[in-house]
Amino acid sequence: MGGDHGPHVTVPAALQALSVYSDLHLILVGDRPEILSVLRQHHASESVRLQILHADQVVQMGDKPLHALRRLKQSSMRLALDLVANGQANACVSAGNTGALMTMAKVVLKTLPGVDRPALVSALPSMHGQPVYLLDLGANACCDSEALFQFAVMGAVLAEQVTGNPNPRVALLNIGTEEIKGNDQVQQAARLLQSTPHINYIGFVEGDRIFTGDADVIVCDGFVGNVTLKTTEGIARLLMHQIAQSVKQNLMARCLSWLLKGRLKKLFLQMNPDHYNGASLLGLRHIVVKSHGNADEMAYLRAIEEAITEVQRQVPGKIKARLESVLLEKSC
Amino acid sequence: MGGDHGPHVTVPAALQALSVYSDLHLILVGDRPEILSVLRQHHASESVRLQILHADQVVQMGDKPLHALRRLKQSSMRLALDLVANGQANACVSAGNTGALMTMAKVVLKTLPGVDRPALVSALPSMHGQPVYLLDLGANACCDSEALFQFAVMGAVLAEQVTGNPNPRVALLNIGTEEIKGNDQVQQAARLLQSTPHINYIGFVEGDRIFTGDADVIVCDGFVGNVTLKTTEGIARLLMHQIAQSVKQNLMARCLSWLLKGRLKKLFLQMNPDHYNGASLLGLRHIVVKSHGNADEMAYLRAIEEAITEVQRQVPGKIKARLESVLLEKSC
Numbered sequence: 001m002g003g004d005h006g007p008h009v010t011v012p013a014a015l016q017a018l019s020v021y022s023d024l025h026l027i028l029v030g031d032r033p034e035i036l037s038v039l040r041q042h043h044a045s046e047s048v049r050l051q052i053l054h055a056d057q058v059v060q061m062g063d064k065p066l067h068a069l070r071r072l073k074q075s076s077m078r079l080a081l082d083l084v085a086n087g088q089a090n091a092c093v094s095a096g097n098t099g100a101l102m103t104m105a106k107v108v109l110k111t112l113p114g115v116d117r118p119a120l121v122s123a124l125p126s127m128h129g130q131p132v133y134l135l136d137l138g139a140n141a142c143c144d145s146e147a148l149f150q151f152a153v154m155g156a157v158l159a160e161q162v163t164g165n166p167n168p169r170v171a172l173l174n175i176g177t178e179e180i181k182g183n184d185q186v187q188q189a190a191r192l193l194q195s196t197p198h199i200n201y202i203g204f205v206e207g208d209r210i211f212t213g214d215a216d217v218i219v220c221d222g223f224v225g226n227v228t229l230k231t232t233e234g235i236a237r238l239l240m241h242q243i244a245q246s247v248k249q250n251l252m253a254r255c256l257s258w259l260l261k262g263r264l265k266k267l268f269l270q271m272n273p274d275h276y277n278g279a280s281l282l283g284l285r286h287i288v289v290k291s292h293g294n295a296d297e298m299a300y301l302r303a304i305e306e307a308i309t310e311v312q313r314q315v316p317g318k319i320k321a322r323l324e325s326v327l328l329e330k331s332c
Numbered sequence: 333m334g335g336d337h338g339p340h341v342t343v344p345a346a347l348q349a350l351s352v353y354s355d356l357h358l359i360l361v362g363d364r365p366e367i368l369s370v371l372r373q374h375h376a377s378e379s380v381r382l383q384i385l386h387a388d389q390v391v392q393m394g395d396k397p398l399h400a401l402r403r404l405k406q407s408s409m410r411l412a413l414d415l416v417a418n419g420q421a422n423a424c425v426s427a428g429n430t431g432a433l434m435t436m437a438k439v440v441l442k443t444l445p446g447v448d449r450p451a452l453v454s455a456l457p458s459m460h461g462q463p464v465y466l467l468d469l470g471a472n473a474c475c476d477s478e479a480l481f482q483f484a485v486m487g488a489v490l491a492e493q494v495t496g497n498p499n500p501r502v503a504l505l506n507i508g509t510e511e512i513k514g515n516d517q518v519q520q521a522a523r524l525l526q527s528t529p530h531i532n533y534i535g536f537v538e539g540d541r542i543f544t545g546d547a548d549v550i551v552c553d554g555f556v557g558n559v560t561l562k563t564t565e566g567i568a569r570l571l572m573h574q575i576a577q578s579v580k581q582n583l584m585a586r587c588l589s590w591l592l593k594g595r596l597k598k599l600f601l602q603m604n605p606d607h608y609n610g611a612s613l614l615g616l617r618h619i620v621v622k623s624h625g626n627a628d629e630m631a632y633l634r635a636i637e638e639a640i641t642e643v644q645r646q647v648p649g650k651i652k653a654r655l656e657s658v659l660l661e662k663s664c
Contacts, residue, residue, distance in 0.1 A: 064512075127573045138507050141515045175470050175558040180396075183473045183555055207562025211570040223515055224559055226507040227552070230539030231560050235567050238543040241459045 001030040001058045001076040002096025003293035003300075010095065011038040013300035018049055020301075021308060027089055029053045030076040055079045059096050061293065065103035077101060081108040084286045091287035091307040093278065095295055101288065102139050102281060109286045112316065114323040117143075118283035119151045120222070120290065121158060122229075128213030133159050133168075135219060137279060138226035145188030148172065148219055149196075150323070152189070154282040155217040156199055157322050161313035163216070167200045171215035173224060174204035185221070198326050278303030285316055333362035333390045333408040334428025335625035335632075342427065343370040345632035350381055352633075353640060359421055361385045362408040387411045391428050393625065397435035409433060413440040416618045423619035423639040425610065427627055433620065434471050434613060441616045444648065446655040449475075450615035451483045452554070452622065453490060454561075460545035465491050465500075467551060469611060470558035477520030480504065480551050482655070484525055484533070486614040487549040489654050493645035499532045500548035505556060506536035517553070530658050610635030617648055 003009065007030060014026050025048075028035050032054040039045055046052055055076035059068045072078060077096050083089040085108050094101050098120075106118055120139040123131035133155050140147060152170050159168035172190055174182040179190070181204065193201035205215050207228065220228070277299040278289040287310045291303035310316075335341060339362060346358050357380075360367050364386040371377055378384055387408035391400045404410060409428050415421040417440050426433050434450065443450055452471040455463035465487050472479060484502050491500035504522055506514040511522070513536065525533035537547050539560065552560070609631040610621040619642045623635035642648075 125570070127570060141507060141513075173559060175473060175555055175562075181473075207559040207564075208566040208569070210563060211566045220559070223507055224556055227505060227539040227556055228559055228563050230507075231542060231563055232539075232567050234540040234543045235564050237540065238457070238459060239571070 001034075001055070002061075002094050003291065003295060005296075006030075007035050007038040009295060009297055009300050011035060012042055013297045013304060014050065015039075015042055015044050016297065016301050017304045017308075024308065025049045025051075026304075027051045027053050027080075027083060029080040029083070030055050030058070053079055053083070059100045061097050063097055063100055065097075065099040068097065068100035069103050069107060072100075078104055078108070081105055081288070084288070085109055090311045091289065093289045093291060093300075093303050093307050095291040095293050095300060095303070098138075098290055101290055105281055105284055105288045109284045109288065111283050112285055112320045112323060114327050115150055115154070115283035115319075116147055117150075118281045119154060120225075120279050121151075121155055121282050122279040123162075124211065124229075126211050126213035130165075130213055130216065131159075131163065132210060132213065132215065133217045134173075134210065134225055134229070135217075135282065136222040136225050137229055138222045139281070140222040142223070143185060143221035145185045145192060148185060148189035148221065149192040150283065152193055152199060152201070152217065152219045153196075153322055153326055154319050155219060157319045158280065158282060158310075158315060159216050161315050161318055162309055165216060168216035169200050169202045169214075170217045170219065171202050171205040173210070173218050173220035173228070174206065177204045177206065189219070196326055196329065198322065198329065278306045280306065280310065280315075282315075282319065285320075287311060287316060333366075333387070334393075334426050335623065335627060336427075337628075338362075339367050339370045341627060341629055341632050343367060344374055345629045345636060346382065347371075347374055347376050348629065348633050349636045349640075356640065357381045357383075358636075359383045359385050359412075359415060361412040361415070362387050362390070385411055385415070391432045393429050395429055395432055397429075397431040400429065400432035401435050401439060404432075410436055410440070413437055413620070416620070417441055422643045423621065425621045425623060425632075425635050425639050427623040427625050427632060427635075430470075430622055433622055437613055437616055437620045441618045441620065443615050444617055444652045444655060446659050447482055447486070447615035447651075448479055449482075450613045451486060452557075452611050453483075453487055453614050454611040455494075456543065456561075458543050458545035462497075462545055462548065463491075463495060464542060464545065464547065465549045466505075466542065466557055466561070467549075467614065468554040468557050469561055470554045471613070472554040474555070475517060475553035477517045477524060480517060480521035480553065481524040481528075482615065484521070484531060484549065484551045485528075485654055485658055486651050487551060488531055489651045490612065490614060490642075490647060491548050493647050493650055494641055495548070497548060501532050501534045501546070502549045502551065503534050503537040503547035505542070505550050505552035505560070506538065509536045509538065521551070528658055528661065530654065530661065610638045612638065612642065612647075614647075614651065617652075619643060619648060 032052050035052050057072045057075035059072050059075045059077045080092045084092045117140050119136035121135035126132045135151050135155050156168050156170050174186050277295050278291045281288040289303050289307040291300050364384050367384050389404045389407035391404050391407045391409045412424045416424045449472050451468040453467035458464045467483050467487050488500050488502050506518050609627050610623045613620040621635050621639040623632050
């Protein structure tokens with residue numbers, strides 16, 4: 001039900017996913033009549049592989065997380081998470097209220113042993129084509145060094161499992177590359193990572209190296225990560241605005257702006273942490289993928305595919321195992 | 333002597349400035365023989381308006397700030413700051429080691445009453461053409477709410493004086509616009525600013541609104557500010573890289589890249605906190621402008637012009653007066 005378009009995007013995306021993945025089963029959680037009518041529009045109906053679970057409530061984009069948690073226990077978001085908690089589903093994909101999803105997921109699905117707080121992570125494009133995983137994107141406004149350390153471990157496992165890179169390079173986002181640079185949390189996290197054999201820690205990277213492919217996983221607190229990614233969106237918009245201005249200047253620019261806008265829009269979509277579907281909530285005992293509210297059918301399909309990949313790779317279990325070995329190592 | 337090019341950029345830029353500003357006097361601080369030889373190359377010599385102060389030492393880009401402070405007291409950077417402290421110069425412009433410049437400037441020039449820590453500020457482009465002042469850009473990795481409050485006051489005065497905007501809109505950079513969003517420092521700073529009549533505080537802005545012109549002054553801690561601006565540089569580079577790739581694709585794209593590169597380079601220069609000459613150190617009793625080490629003659633000239641403007645507007649005095657009235661208000 002969530003996002004800007006609700007079932008008008010999620011339902012056709014679900015039908016697409018079912019046609020591509022023959023062993024996929026989906027449960028659409030939300031207003032049954034509305035979902036059925038959209039299904040009808042697409043000449044589809046409920047089936048063994050496409051079930052509907054009716055929900056009376058919907059979490060609105062403006063709802064406060066705690067309100068959603070306490071008052072919206074019959075919401076489509078909550079019921080979808082309950083399905084995962086009960087083992088009736090392997091993963092939850094939502095385009096709804098991010099804060100509410102994170103708060104509900106943490107309570108309903110619980111964090112893995114050794115994880116204090118889940119992190120929101122997404123892949124970004126890099127010059128070398130390989131994705132760069134940046135976390136946390138805003139789940140945690142404040143993070144101590146231990147949280148940053150946990151993010152590094154979780155991000156490394158995700159990169160390993162999704163990209164197949166056996167030894168992803170992990171870096172901490174900082175305001176300089178020398179050891180003395182940055183705040184206490186970052187410096188302490190660096191010491192923790194340096195003393196952990198299970199992680200390929202390569203040191204600090206600055207903001208200008210996020211997209212160069214120098215690192216496969218880049219770790220920062222949720223405040224920095226969120227501002228960083230929102231800034232990329234702002235710059236993409238500024239560029240598109242400047243291009244639009246240049247159109248007025250001459251005919252040459254007019255033709256070129258046409259090509260350019262497409263390229264910038266593509267980059268913009270890649271850059272935008274939300275538009276880049278989907279962001280994963282790492283550190284939970286189960287899989288939750290957040291799609292942007294603006295996602296269209298294709299973008300939402302990508303979010304579903306992200307969930308499928310994480311289910312196939314059993315990402316939460318891999319993170320659990322890695323954390324155990326790391327924590328064991330530390331305690332020795 | 334500082335920056336990547338030393339006197340080969342600073343000397344011709346100084347000659348340019350002298351030709352444009354007939355009442356300007358400059359003192360070139362550094363290796364006299366080297367400066368004289370560059371002057372000769374430009375058919376110029378020492379004069380009443382262009383003096384040379386010889387310095388035996390140079391702060392290297394890799395020197396640690398404390399090393400520079402304690403061991404390089406005869407460096408061109410230190411002697412230039414001494415000239416300002418002694419009243420023999422109105423402002424210091426340097427393309428040298430940023431950390432060393434900030435550390436030396438704080439000790440040699442002292443902070444204004446009521447200012448705990450100076451902040452590095454620069455103007456960024458916005459969609460509406462008006463510059464947006466972002467601070468801190470990295471002078472302070474950690475900032476409490478009081479420091480953020482002081483940055484807001486200082487940034488507002490700079491915007492007033494340089495752009496002539498009598499009532500600049502001041503915002504705090506945050507990961508959401510609701511009151512509950514962000515960390516304690518930002519939320520406390522918001523309460524401080526809301527209760528201060530001397531500041532046109534408009535609330536929180538997210539990273540995607542930095543360049544929209546919604547605010548004239550945007551305040552954040554030095555960690556966030558530095559990462560944010562370095563990220564803009566990284567994205568500009570990524571875009572240029574992608575354009576370069578597209579050149580291979582087809583002729584249309586080839587023409588496109590030609591126009592685009594210029595535009596992106598321009599934007600890149602504007603975006604890069606360092607390239608965007610020059611960044612001012614606010615909160616000191618005197619004027620210090622930091623030019624990027626990569627600055628060419630024109631860019632370094634802009635840094636000199638920034639210093640001239642701040643001298644003409646007596647920015648430190650205006651900040652001092654504003655802080656006093658604000659602190660008086662708070663104590664009542």
